Amino acid sequence: MKEFVYTSSPSRVVFGSGALNRVAEEIDLLGVSKVLVLSTSGQVKRAEHIVDLLGQRAVGLYSKAVMHVPLETANEALSESKRLGADCAVAIGGGSTIGLAKAIALKSTVADFPIIAIPSTYAGSEMTSIYGFTEGGVKTTGKDPRVLPRTVIYDPDLSLSLAFKLTLTSGMNAIAHAVEGLYAREGNPVMNLMAEEGIHVIASEFSRLKADPANLEARSSILYGAWLCGTVLGNVGMALHHKLCHTLGGAFNLSHAEVHTVMLPHSIAYNASVIPEAMVIMCRALDTGSPASCLQKLARENGAAISLRDLGLPETDLDRAADLAVAKPYWNPRPVERASIRELLQNAWEGLLPSSDY
Numbered sequence: 001m002k003e004f005v006y007t008s009s010p011s012r013v014v015f016g017s018g019a020l021n022r023v024a025e026e027i028d029l030l031g032v033s034k035v036l037v038l039s040t041s042g043q044v045k046r047a048e049h050i051v052d053l054l055g056q057r058a059v060g061l062y063s064k065a066v067m068h069v070p071l072e073t074a075n076e077a078l079s080e081s082k083r084l085g086a087d088c089a090v091a092i093g094g095g096s097t098i099g100l101a102k103a104i105a106l107k108s109t110v111a112d113f114p115i116i117a118i119p120s121t122y123a124g125s126e127m128t129s130i131y132g133f134t135e136g137g138v139k140t141t142g143k144d145p146r147v148l149p150r151t152v153i154y155d156p157d158l159s160l161s162l163a164f165k166l167t168l169t170s171g172m173n174a175i176a177h178a179v180e181g182l183y184a185r186e187g188n189p190v191m192n193l194m195a196e197e198g199i200h201v202i203a204s205e206f207s208r209l210k211a212d213p214a215n216l217e218a219r220s221s222i223l224y225g226a227w228l229c230g231t232v233l234g235n236v237g238m239a240l241h242h243k244l245c246h247t248l249g250g251a252f253n254l255s256h257a258e259v260h261t262v263m264l265p266h267s268i269a270y271n272a273s274v275i276p277e278a279m280v281i282m283c284r285a286l287d288t289g290s291p292a293s294c295l296q297k298l299a300r301e302n303g304a305a306i307s308l309r310d311l312g313l314p315e316t317d318l319d320r321a322a323d324l325a326v327a328k329p330y331w332n333p334r335p336v337e338r339a340s341i342r343e344l345l346q347n348a349w350e351g352l353l354p355s356s357d358y
């Protein structure tokens with residue numbers, strides 16, 4: 001056993017079909033009473049239901065969360081929170097809504113502003129103390145313990161409305177956290193266990209769900225896997241793959257989950273030669289000899305885009321993408337070289353098989 005440091009994060013997880021109905025009880029446990037409910041405009045009906053469940057504890061609803069937390073949205077939501085005298089937030093939605101709650105918690109003048117997150121995708125933000133804002137197209141991220149949701153309510157019923165395509169790409173986004181966790185500098189055996197189980201459950205449920213998107217058992221398993229993968233994301237640093245996805249998502253406005261799906265096989269192939277132990281775990285989790293091509297095949301066969309071209313990125317942007325990806329690189333087990341990254345991006349743009357020669 002190698003040396004390691006393991007720090008657990010102080011968050012409470014309530015999991016199960018119908019768990020949403022426990023939101024008022026969970027607010028009372030936190031000792032707060034003036035809740036601002038947050039959502040995107042697309043999920044406002046659900047947010048209104050939360051307001052009903054909270055009764056007098058709800059002081060307002062802000063339903064303008066959008067992708068990548070634009071600074072103007074964060075400032076407007078913060079003003080609304082102050083105006084209403086909110087002392088906590090309940091965020092129902094994906095990473096965009098949870099990201100907005102984090103922005104409020106970070107900037108709030110209320111000393112302790114807890115968040116209850118009720119995730120409806122598999123992006124994993126609910127398990128991390130990472131926040132981010134976008135200003136003038138540039139995304140700034142940071143870490144602060146104040147933004148870690150104090151309670152997370154995982155209710156698989158919420159994912160019944162998630163279209164199969166988003167289920168697939170968001171599930172791949174979750175798998176990407178686990179994959180990078182397996183070779184993270186701060187990796188540890190507890191995270192490895194969670195990562196292996198997370199990859200395994202998510203990848204093995206896609207076909208059952210494709211055949212029957214209303215299968216609650218399969219949706220429940222994927223959500224459990226997403227919790228595991230999100231926990232890994234919250235505990236260890238991410239590497240090249242996340243740098244590539246943040247670059248492509250932030251600078252070229254490509255959809256977060258779809259970019260992860262296209263890029264993950266290529267990122268694994270890039271690092272494969274220097275991460276033998278992680279590869280063994282990935283092979284076991286996916287029951288394959290080649291995790292990179294297995295994940296690409298899984299995406300393709302289930303109907304996800306596997307090329308950056310299909311996501312709408314012009315080929316002429318690849319040089320800039322390569323420049324941005326190698327500028328201020330995240331730590332990665334293999335040195336990040338521009339020529340290899342440019343080749344990787346070309347293959348990803350064309351939707352070719354991930355190559356062991358990057």
Ligand code: NAD
Pocket residue numbers: 040041042043066067068069093094095096097099120121122123124125126128129130131132158159160161162163170256257
């Ligand atoms: P999202 O939150 O932007 O949601 C995508 C769309 O799906 C939205 O329109 C939303 O309303 C809709 N939606 C969500 N759940 C649904 C459901 N169950 N049924 C029907 N529609 C639903 O997407 P995301 O992938 O969850 O989050 C992406 C954002 O989160 C990015 O900005 C990313 O950077 C951020 N993120 C942050 C962290 C972190 O730790 N801070 C981690 C992961 C992702």
